[in-house]
Amino acid sequence: MDLLACSAAREVQDGEIVFAGTGLPMLAIMLAQHTQAPTAICIYESGSIDGRPKDLPTSVADARCSYQAAVADGLTDVFGQLQSGKVDLAYLGGAEVDLYGNVNCTFMGGPTGKRLTGGGGNPDIHSLAKRSVLIMPQLNQKRRFVEKVSYITSPGWKIPHWPDKEWVPKKEVYGPAFFGGPAAVISDMGVYRFDENGEMYLDTFHPGFTAEECRENCSFDLNISRVKGETLTPTYEELDLLYKIIDPEGIIMK
Numbered sequence: 001m002d003l004l005a006c007s008a009a010r011e012v013q014d015g016e017i018v019f020a021g022t023g024l025p026m027l028a029i030m031l032a033q034h035t036q037a038p039t040a041i042c043i044y045e046s047g048s049i050d051g052r053p054k055d056l057p058t059s060v061a062d063a064r065c066s067y068q069a070a071v072a073d074g075l076t077d078v079f080g081q082l083q084s085g086k087v088d089l090a091y092l093g094g095a096e097v098d099l100y101g102n103v104n105c106t107f108m109g110g111p112t113g114k115r116l117t118g119g120g121g122n123p124d125i126h127s128l129a130k131r132s133v134l135i136m137p138q139l140n141q142k143r144r145f146v147e148k149v150s151y152i153t154s155p156g157w158k159i160p161h162w163p164d165k166e167w168v169p170k171k172e173v174y175g176p177a178f179f180g181g182p183a184a185v186i187s188d189m190g191v192y193r194f195d196e197n198g199e200m201y202l203d204t205f206h207p208g209f210t211a212e213e214c215r216e217n218c219s220f221d222l223n224i225s226r227v228k229g230e231t232l233t234p235t236y237e238e239l240d241l242l243y244k245i246i247d248p249e250g251i252i253m254k
Helices: 002-009 024-034 075-083 122-128 170-177 211-216 236-246
Strands: 017-020 041-044 089-092 096-098 131-135 158-161 166-169 182-186 190-194 200-205
Touching (some): 002 024, 024 089, 041 075, 089 122, 200 211
């Protein structure tokens, strides 16, 4: 868990505006603010902007999110910030992600498939943030990393063009409205990024795994030719911050 939190935190650049949800995204933005991105601004979906909670809130609705906040408003206002193009980075998850960064959290399978919890703010955030980072489980769950998702809740870099259903770059379908998209996928096995064609490749594999194991845990032929090596392990400073300052209650860092 600490490796995922640190990997996600390292995606934040100083001064950026970051949209974060409950759980690991909260750990990531708070860790980033304590380390390389002290002036990064966090927006929580419930309406808090630039809150500085002393320790980890239990959810985006926790009153701690609004501690020392510049704005304590509501969902409509923060999604307005997103729609106006002010959000640099967003953290998201999903049930499935595909080769092109499309996310599914709506429906899996054919006529006898399963309905999932639904998109919530996922499609808005994934479409309107300048870039997004997906945090998802992968080990022994290759069905989550697929060539094409069962249902597109949130568009990645390539989507079907109507009515011929040919998969084309997203901007050919939406025009200039949505130029953002997934920058990385962080799993419990590695960190994945997207090439100039909008296709996923392995950037680094976590300690204890190999590039080949990461590919074996995908349902498509993952590109591992560009892998840089092992993911950087958490530093002592990062671990100290996570366990003693950010989440001393062990809400996530148990």
